[in-house]
Amino acid sequence: MKLQFTKMHGAGNDFIVIDSTEAPFTMTTNQLRFIADRHLGIGADQILIVEKARTPDTDFRYRIFNQDGGEVEMCGNGARCFARYVYDRGLTTKKKIRVETMKGIIQPELQDDGRVKVDMGAPRFRPEEIPLNTTGLSHLSRASDTLWEVKAAGYNNWVSVVSMGNPHAVMVVGDVEQAPVSTVGPAIENHPAFPERVNVGFLQAVSRTEGKLRVWERGAGETLACGTGACAAAVAGMRRGLFDSEVELQMHGGRLRIEWDGTPTGSVFLIGPAATVFTGEIDVPAI
Numbered sequence: 001m002k003l004q005f006t007k008m009h010g011a012g013n014d015f016i017v018i019d020s021t022e023a024p025f026t027m028t029t030n031q032l033r034f035i036a037d038r039h040l041g042i043g044a045d046q047i048l049i050v051e052k053a054r055t056p057d058t059d060f061r062y063r064i065f066n067q068d069g070g071e072v073e074m075c076g077n078g079a080r081c082f083a084r085y086v087y088d089r090g091l092t093t094k095k096k097i098r099v100e101t102m103k104g105i106i107q108p109e110l111q112d113d114g115r116v117k118v119d120m121g122a123p124r125f126r127p128e129e130i131p132l133n134t135t136g137l138s139h140l141s142r143a144s145d146t147l148w149e150v151k152a153a154g155y156n157n158w159v160s161v162v163s164m165g166n167p168h169a170v171m172v173v174g175d176v177e178q179a180p181v182s183t184v185g186p187a188i189e190n191h192p193a194f195p196e197r198v199n200v201g202f203l204q205a206v207s208r209t210e211g212k213l214r215v216w217e218r219g220a221g222e223t224l225a226c227g228t229g230a231c232a233a234a235v236a237g238m239r240r241g242l243f244d245s246e247v248e249l250q251m252h253g254g255r256l257r258i259e260w261d262g263t264p265t266g267s268v269f270l271i272g273p274a275a276t277v278f279t280g281e282i283d284v285p286a287i
């Protein structure tokens, strides 16, 4: 099957973007894994599918698949690239759009400075909303947050849990460059306390408005940046009394800005870059 695609990235988190507004999306899990493979296919952290809206109050539908082929609820860096893609390709003339995802509507808006600002909706913290199975887990309160002890890879890891539509576990570390991302990351990603697995953030608070973050992503491993991970880490830091309501997080692939008013229904806003790298065509085998 001949597949047209566009390669994009948001702060180094890279994507294959496929326009499925005119033809139904029918790729198998094996085909998704093939195109995302960095040696055998195109290579990407995630695959973003652009579909026509299914409801009158939205402009598009947005589907996201991880490098491992699994479909997931949300992708923040991808949302920025999605907005850039549909505008640049003339699929819309709007600079602010409403996009339906598996877990609600997000609203990306192209900014005059070239960045994209996304209303990511409100964060959720209740264990059942993550989901987190709390059976047998110790927990403690820290400011307005709750930390859960997840024993993994030989460490007692105290994590905040946040859902941005997708699940995140965030731990605070003294130095992100020394954090055991490649060992603790997969151990927590696949921990039985997270029945749908989890993205794992390693956050270093530098000041009340600055931080450093590395994320081991569910279904993709460590990425150069994670948009929902940045939202989750910023919100966890705010709830733990480490950050003000606006914070910039430096990740290996670039800088992301997060704003949240701290109210239970207040949206988290994610601001950052979105770049188009190349377009192409690939012959996808019937697998």
Ligand SMILES: N[C@H](CCC[C@H](N)C(=O)O)C(=O)O
Pocket: 013, 045, 046, 066, 072, 073, 074, 075, 076, 077, 078, 166, 167, 199, 217, 218, 219, 220, 223, 225, 226, 227, 228, 229
């Ligand atoms: N790995 C994530 C999906 C991609 C999220 C990330 N790339 C972002 O920018 O938010 C998950 O399994 O929930």
